[in-house]
Amino acid sequence: MSGxxxxxxxIAKSFGGIAALKPVQLKLRAGEVLGLVGENGAGKSTLIxxxxxxxxxxxxxxxxxxxxxxxxxxxxxxxxxxxTIHQELAYFGRLSVAENxxxxxxxxxxxxxxxxxxxxxxxxxxxxxxxxxNIPTHRLFNELSSAQKQEIAIARALSRKSRLLILDEPTAxxxxxxxxxxxxxxxxxxxxxxxxxxVSHRLDEILELTDRVAVLRDGELVASYSTNSVDLNRIVxxxxxxxxxxxxxxxxxxxxxxxxxxxxxxxxxxxxxDISFKxxxxxxxxxxxxxxxxxxxxxRAIYGLYPIESGKMCLLGREWRPRSPCExxxxxxxxxxxxxxxxxxxxxxxxxxxxxxxxxxxxxxxxLIPRRLExxxxxxxxxxxxxxxxxxxxxxxxxxxGNQQKCxxxxxxxxxxxxxxxxxxxRGVDIGAKAEIHALIDQLAGQGKAVLLIxxxxxxxxxxxxxxxxxxxxxxxxELRGERMTxxxxxxxxxxxxxx
Amino acid sequence: MFHVHYSRFLVQRIAFLVVGxxxxxxxxxxxVQDGGSFADVILNAAPNVAPTVxxxxxxxxxxxxxxxxxxxxxxxxxxxxxxxxxxxxQVPPFVCYAGCVATAWCLSVLNGYLVRxxxxxxxxxxxxxxxxxxxxxxxxxxxxxxGFGGNISIQDDAYHSPGKVYAGAILILxxxxxxxxxxxxxxxxxxxxxxxxxxxCRLAGLSSGRILQTAYGAGGxxxxxxxxxxxxxxxxxxxxxxxxGFELQVIGAVILGGTNIFGxxxxxxxxVLGSLFLYLLSEFLVYAGVNPYFQEVVAGAIILFVIGLxxxxxxxxxxxxxxx
Numbered sequence: 075m076s077g078x079x080x081x082x083x084x085i086a087k088s089f090g091g092i093a094a095l096k097p098v099q100l101k102l103r104a105g106e107v108l109g110l111v112g113e114n115g116a117g118k119s120t121l122i123x124x125x126x127x128x129x130x131x132x133x134x135x136x137x138x139x140x141x142x143x144x145x146x147x148x149x150x151x152x153x154x155x156x157x158t159i160h161q162e163l164a165y166f167g168r169l170s171v172a173e174n175x176x177x178x179x180x181x182x183x184x185x186x187x188x189x190x191x192x193x194x195x196x197x198x199x200x201x202x203x204x205x206x207x208n209i210p211t212h213r214l215f216n217e218l219s220s221a222q223k224q225e226i227a228i229a230r231a232l233s234r235k236s237r238l239l240i241l242d243e244p245t246a247x248x249x250x251x252x253x254x255x256x257x258x259x260x261x262x263x264x265x266x267x268x269x270x271x272x273v274s275h276r277l278d279e280i281l282e283l284t285d286r287v288a289v290l291r292d293g294e295l296v297a298s299y300s301t302n303s304v305d306l307n308r309i310v311x312x313x314x315x316x317x318x319x320x321x322x323x324x325x326x327x328x329x330x331x332x333x334x335x336x337x338x339x340x341x342x343x344x345x346x347x348d349i350s351f352k353x354x355x356x357x358x359x360x361x362x363x364x365x366x367x368x369x370x371x372x373x374r375a376i377y378g379l380y381p382i383e384s385g386k387m388c389l390l391g392r393e394w395r396p397r398s399p400c401e402x403x404x405x406x407x408x409x410x411x412x413x414x415x416x417x418x419x420x421x422x423x424x425x426x427x428x429x430x431x432x433x434x435x436x437x438x439x440x441x442l443i444p445r446r447l448e449x450x451x452x453x454x455x456x457x458x459x460x461x462x463x464x465x466x467x468x469x470x471x472x473x474x475x476g477n478q479q480k481c482x483x484x485x486x487x488x489x490x491x492x493x494x495x496x497x498x499x500x501r502g503v504d505i506g507a508k509a510e511i512h513a514l515i516d517q518l519a520g521q522g523k524a525v526l527l528i529x530x531x532x533x534x535x536x537x538x539x540x541x542x543x544x545x546x547x548x549x550x551x552x553e554l555r556g557e558r559m560t561x562x563x564x565x566x567x568x569x570x571x572x573x574x
Numbered sequence: 575m576f577h578v579h580y581s582r583f584l585v586q587r588i589a590f591l592v593v594g595x596x597x598x599x600x601x602x603x604x605x606v607q608d609g610g611s612f613a614d615v616i617l618n619a620a621p622n623v624a625p626t627v628x629x630x631x632x633x634x635x636x637x638x639x640x641x642x643x644x645x646x647x648x649x650x651x652x653x654x655x656x657x658x659x660x661x662x663x664q665v666p667p668f669v670c671y672a673g674c675v676a677t678a679w680c681l682s683v684l685n686g687y688l689v690r691x692x693x694x695x696x697x698x699x700x701x702x703x704x705x706x707x708x709x710x711x712x713x714x715x716x717x718x719x720x721g722f723g724g725n726i727s728i729q730d731d732a733y734h735s736p737g738k739v740y741a742g743a744i745l746i747l748x749x750x751x752x753x754x755x756x757x758x759x760x761x762x763x764x765x766x767x768x769x770x771x772x773x774x775c776r777l778a779g780l781s782s783g784r785i786l787q788t789a790y791g792a793g794g795x796x797x798x799x800x801x802x803x804x805x806x807x808x809x810x811x812x813x814x815x816x817x818x819g820f821e822l823q824v825i826g827a828v829i830l831g832g833t834n835i836f837g838x839x840x841x842x843x844x845x846v847l848g849s850l851f852l853y854l855l856s857e858f859l860v861y862a863g864v865n866p867y868f869q870e871v872v873a874g875a876i877i878l879f880v881i882g883l884x885x886x887x888x889x890x891x892x893x894x895x896x897x898x
Contacts (some may be wrong), residue, residue, distance in 0.1 A: 106716065147776065148776060148777045149778070149779035152777065152779070153779070164771055164773045164774035164777050165770075165774050166766065166767045166770040166771055166773065166774055166838075167770055167771070167838070168581060168766065168770055168838050168839045169763060169766055169767060169770060170579055173763050175768070177763070177764075177767055177774075177775075177778045177780065178777075178778035178779045178780065183759050184758075187758070188754075188757075188758030189759060189760055190759050190761070191757075192632075212579055214579065214581055401825065
């Protein structure tokens with residue numbers, strides 16, 4: 075029947091020596107809806123970026139309509155007929171709907187050269203109507219709901235007569251009826267012969283919508299089957315795939331102490347709602363979930379980066395209403411941010427300055443920092459956390475990711491905090507350093523600290539934690555302990571399907 | 575007939591400025607009754623307010639596109655020096671005017687080229703220009719005029735008509751032209767688009783460099799007219815001091831008019847009203863007999879209050895975006 079529209083031949087891509095995509099083969103026929111699934115960091119985003127012209131592959135080639143193509147820019151991909159709707163919509167928030175829809179096209183003009191706004195809005199309206207939308211074209215884009223924004227993104231993609239539509243997590247911010255509207259639109263497109271590459275964590279949607287499912291894991295295409303012939307468990311098995319062969323250290327005592335951090339019904343829209351849990355001394359609590367499920371938002375609220383709207387938090391038995399991170403650090407709660415480079419460090423600072431900033435207020439005398447005392451403490455910390463550096467004057471940017479992360483740990487742990495919130499502590503860290511960081515975390519819990527571990531690395535969160543809270547769309551969807559702590563259960567809960 | 579839309583924020587700001595301007599006018603009207611003519615105040619307004627308004631219109635486009643020009647004062651110094659040198663050589667008035675406008679336009683376009691060509695942030699490039707152009711004006715005056723003693727005197731009335739006679743007409747015609755341009759060209763929408771999201775521009779196939787260049791080019795036209803009025807209303811051009819600190823006054827007027835300092839939002843009418851507000855405020859302080867030392871303080875405090883409020887709101891929004 076229909077011919078091949080797109081073929082990826084051994085496409086590979088790596089970032090800074092770490093392979094994000096190992097040579098991948100993928101085929102897509104005209105009018106086909108292909109679901110692409112995988113865990114966080116499996117390489118889905120990289121694949122989409124290559125297809126949409128944002129990134130160039132290191133090797134391999136893309137055959138589009140039978141011809142080899144190399145997209146230099148997103149616009150070229152768009153012109154060729156590949157429209158991508160990214161997770162974060164790139165739009166002009168303070169321009170009108172009509173201007174947003176028409177920005178890339180020539181505008182209708184009067185004979186004397188002026189823009190004919192009436193025709194512009196009429197044309198925009200026609201485009202919206204073609205997709206069954208009825209949104210006033212004069213409205214500013216920012217004033218629309220997220221569903222409307224999504225719909226306009228699709229309308230714009232289609233107005234370019236695209237032959238392939240790539241959707242990256244399109245339903246992340248949509249409600250049920252909005253999702254249904256989106257699906258009916260996508261089905262209409264499918265009948266018109268448009269191919270769709272649908273990327274989602276929500277497996278129920280994948281099963282409902284797609285013709286075929288492809289599973290990515292660790293940058294490899296591990297399986298691909300037609301949706302009719304497969305069931306949910308098979309997909310989940312292929313997604314997690316890798317056996318839990320990594321050995322996680324556990325030298326800490328198994329008994330846990332008194333509650334250090336307690337949350338009761340804590341909410342902050344639109345990030346998280348009604349979160350309740352306790353973290354005890356000597357306990358590692360894992361926080362799993364998809365990117366955007368609200369885990370980092372929760373961590374930052376606990377750290378005092380922004381206030382909560384309702385609910386109550388207790389730290390070390392006292393009510394906890396942090397006004398600023400500074401207060402959190404002084405009260406014995408530290409947070410290691412997820413994006414080290416952007417949120418954690420001034421990259422040009424030396425190792426010494428990066429570490430001592432965490433405790434310099436403790437050793438300051440009369441407003442001055444005694445250099446010798448600072449140096450000796452930093453050197454002790456470097457030894458304790460086995461930070462490999464030729465000199466403590468070395469700029470932090472020259473260190474490997476693993477060593478940077480250890481510096482960050484050293485910075486805060488020298489204060490001897492009671493509660494430690496770690497956000498993706500081993501992302502972008504090589505295996506050796508990973509093991510060291512794991513040992514450190516275990517050691518910290520062993521010293522009677524409460525650790526809240528946010529991680530998208532399933533084996534890590536399963537291997538390290540005493541119990542796991544799984545978040546889905548801002549809520550705790552499941553709490554896993556003991557036997558129930560399996561990769562399958564985490565994935566099920568994270569995608570909103572509790573395996574009961 | 576106007577299809578350009580205004581956000582709620584801009585409507586509020588414009589309404590605030592309209593009310594403020596009317597109240598200030600009323601106050602001046604009342605104060606001026608004893609010993610002066612209100613008509614004179616209005617007539618004198620044009621030459622005084624025109625440079626700020628015109629330069630502000632140009633800067634509005636540049637700021638909307640997410641860039642800035644800190645060198646407008648120094649560019650006026652160069653344009654004024656070119657004008658002075660030409661007058662000194664007794665070139666016919668029209669050639670002098672053209673030279674002044676062309677110089678300002680060329681330097682503004684040059685700023686655009688540097689910002690896009692060097693890929694350095696506009697604030698740094700034009701901060702360098704602020705010093706560089708000022709020095710350029712002095713070198714030019716010193717080398718072109720023998721026995722240059724710090725200022726170029728222009729006594730002949732034939733060289734003062736744009737500033738003293740036609741300032742009002744130039745101002746009103748330019749504002750009208752700007753209004754029509756804003757409503758009938760795609761370019762201002764592109765500036766706003768660039769200020770909103772460079773990434774989205776790229777995806778729509780627009781070249782951000784070219785958009786930035788048009789913003790500086792259009793800004794140069796307005797700046798040229800501003801320079802023309804600025805230098806023809808005074809009797810002596812002093813390259814070292816002319817239009818010193820003018821850029822801050824202009825940026826103040828633009829921001830007061832509701833243009834977002836980070837780009838992506840703003841309208842010409844806001845800038846016009848904002849400049850007018852600052853001018854009327856200073857006039858009011860004069861007529862109210864406020865100590866001249868205090869006048870600057872009050873003007874500064876008001877700008878700080880309005881803009882500080884804006885930034886606080888912006889910061890809150892930005893924080894939420896970052897967290898999301």
